[in-house]
Amino acid sequence: MSNGASTKEEAKESSKELQDNTASNLFSPFTLRSVTLRNRIGVSPMCQYASVDGFANDWHLVHLGSRAIGGAGLVILEASGVEARGRISPDDLGLYKDEHIDMLKKITGFIEQYGAVPGIQIAHAGRKASTKNPWKVGNRHEKQEITEADGGWQPVAPSAVPFTPGARAPHELTTAEIKEIQLAFQSAASRAVKAGFKWLEIHGAHGYLLNSFYSPLANFRTDEYGGSFENRTRMIIETTKLVRQVWPEHLPLAVRLSASDWVEGGWTVDDSVALAKILKELGVDLIDCSSAYVRPGDRYSYGPGWQVPLAEKVRAEAKIATAAVGMITEAKQANEIISSGHADIVLLARELMRDPYWPYHAAQALEEELGLKAKSVLPANYSYAI
Numbered sequence: 001m002s003n004g005a006s007t008k009e010e011a012k013e014s015s016k017e018l019q020d021n022t023a024s025n026l027f028s029p030f031t032l033r034s035v036t037l038r039n040r041i042g043v044s045p046m047c048q049y050a051s052v053d054g055f056a057n058d059w060h061l062v063h064l065g066s067r068a069i070g071g072a073g074l075v076i077l078e079a080s081g082v083e084a085r086g087r088i089s090p091d092d093l094g095l096y097k098d099e100h101i102d103m104l105k106k107i108t109g110f111i112e113q114y115g116a117v118p119g120i121q122i123a124h125a126g127r128k129a130s131t132k133n134p135w136k137v138g139n140r141h142e143k144q145e146i147t148e149a150d151g152g153w154q155p156v157a158p159s160a161v162p163f164t165p166g167a168r169a170p171h172e173l174t175t176a177e178i179k180e181i182q183l184a185f186q187s188a189a190s191r192a193v194k195a196g197f198k199w200l201e202i203h204g205a206h207g208y209l210l211n212s213f214y215s216p217l218a219n220f221r222t223d224e225y226g227g228s229f230e231n232r233t234r235m236i237i238e239t240t241k242l243v244r245q246v247w248p249e250h251l252p253l254a255v256r257l258s259a260s261d262w263v264e265g266g267w268t269v270d271d272s273v274a275l276a277k278i279l280k281e282l283g284v285d286l287i288d289c290s291s292a293y294v295r296p297g298d299r300y301s302y303g304p305g306w307q308v309p310l311a312e313k314v315r316a317e318a319k320i321a322t323a324a325v326g327m328i329t330e331a332k333q334a335n336e337i338i339s340s341g342h343a344d345i346v347l348l349a350r351e352l353m354r355d356p357y358w359p360y361h362a363a364q365a366l367e368e369e370l371g372l373k374a375k376s377v378l379p380a381n382y383s384y385a386i
């Protein structure tokens, strides 16, 4: 794989300076600390709802391995619960016990063998936990709770307010319980190292636990974890500090934020800029700018590239690398996001589900414009034949 060798000092410096992307394109390599992505295309984390007791299996190997073969520079595994009760559904991936490591190691090895960097997202679903597997419900945004009788559990949250009105109330975490969850994030990060991941993303978006602390729409606490910006961001800041302690210095750390709640009285992109500046000082290298999903009734103006302005603003004002995500489907569109300096990488979810060879097809579409050979995106044993 293309992990460029560099000293620890160089690695530290390379992540401090924001790179000038004006001469870059979708197929330019991108380096954070000692890790170099072969291009700017990443597989956005996507729950597969295909695990039993948090274990990865052959589904994950084939699904993720196909995207590495297809030419992505970065393959980020789905939200992986740092605790069993932090899974969205009982079928989620987990990193809450050492036994999870072996199969993940096989997957990271395969991804690296085909030139992509293996990443994983560590997560706690908070009040959105213990819900039905969405492909059995038919809508991934609608959360249908599972009762204890059906193998569910009581979710936990900053405040005892359910995500879906009328659903069972989550348990309001005590300060001691908050610390335990922060340590669970740290232990999961240690397991990610052992499993061979080279890129770690903390899930701080989509109304899950960390997001529900910093968004004023879900946190109604009156102690040091609620109220002011400083108090609401304490959970994600303390968690990040603990994770950075065990995540190797030469490897990049990313945080996914719901960079805007898009509603009056909610978290704003200016809040995200302020938080990104703090996270950068703590050793975070990239902010993955997603948005929304803290409350079920809120409506958003979707459209192609709808979250790119968030990545652009956080990058420009917090001077930190960003990932753009959300309805990025066209080669030209993705290339422009990079070459205009709006973000450092693009993450694709559904389009890479539809087409694992999207990077190759994008290279074909941009071949003339960028003067590259599309075949070079594929492994040798494919490219000779096509």
Ligand SMILES: Cc1cc2nc3c(=O)[nH]c(=O)nc-3n(C[C@H](O)[C@H](O)[C@H](O)COP(=O)(O)O)c2cc1C
Binding pocket: 044, 045, 046, 047, 048, 078, 079, 121, 140, 203, 205, 206, 256, 290, 325, 326, 327, 328, 347, 348, 349, 350, 351
């Ligand atoms: C099936 C599916 C599962 C997802 N699971 C996760 C996840 O585990 N973690 C996460 O942060 N986002 C998750 N997302 C959101 C995607 O990462 C991405 O942000 C979103 O789909 C928008 O990108 P797209 O328009 O390219 O699909 C999921 C999306 C899909 C479609």
